């Protein structure tokens with residue numbers, strides 16, 4: 001087994017023991033083994049069509065992430081294209097006036113899909129430099145995506161990122177835990193109060209929807225089986 005994989009295994013084990021204790025960790029290991037046994041081949045249809053590499057699941061413990069917030073991040077899993085397009089269908093906006101931001105952009109699949117809608121700018125924020133490099137390579141080589149220099153993945157921790165003062169479409173695919181989400185929403189709220197403008201959130205697997213609903217800025221305007229769409233007070 002390569003050294004990086006062994007290091008990743010120990011980081012994961014240490015985190016699980018700190019959070020769940022010995023009993024909880026053993027239960028988690030059992031669940032993971034069952035999931036691995038059931039796992040089929042990864043969905044590569046999007047990658048095959050565009051000539052990119054966005055598939056697969058990657059544990060954050062297997063990546064070299066400098067931020068201490070790696071413990072609160074959710075592993076890399078790409079958005080299912082059909083769900084993304086269903087979410088986008090809820091937005092009645094002039095896309096070219098908006099900047100799209102994917103918080104926790106991973107390998108950039110969502111950035112490529114958003115580029116096809118003609119947003120003014122498409123920005124990914126990803127704290128794994130390895131994933132960020134892959135995302136930017138994907139942007140550079142994707143077939144049939146008019147990316148140019150208006151699409152980019154920035155290597156940064158979401159808590160340190162400040163959104164531009166444009167009308168915004170914010171994308172979250174359950175990227176991090178509550179403490180990080182709170183900090184990100186606080187920054188966004190401050191930005192929207194300082195410069196009032198139209199803003200939407202597309203939230204896939206919205207496990208922390210209650211946090212957004214509790215903020216004065218955000219109202220739910222749509223939902224599906226596993227997503228919610230929110231709009232900020234203009």
Ligand SMILES: C[S@@+](CC[C@H](N)C(=O)[O-])C[C@H]1O[C@@H](n2cnc3c(N)ncnc32)[C@H](O)[C@@H]1O
Nearest residue numbers: 073077078079104105106126127157158173175
């Ligand atoms: C579930 S994946 C979503 C990937 C991508 N948005 C998509 O939908 O295809 C979550 C991503 O968030 C990133 N992430 C987690 N915590 C982060 C943080 N604090 N700052 C930046 N990125 C983070 C992870 O590295 C991972 O790539």
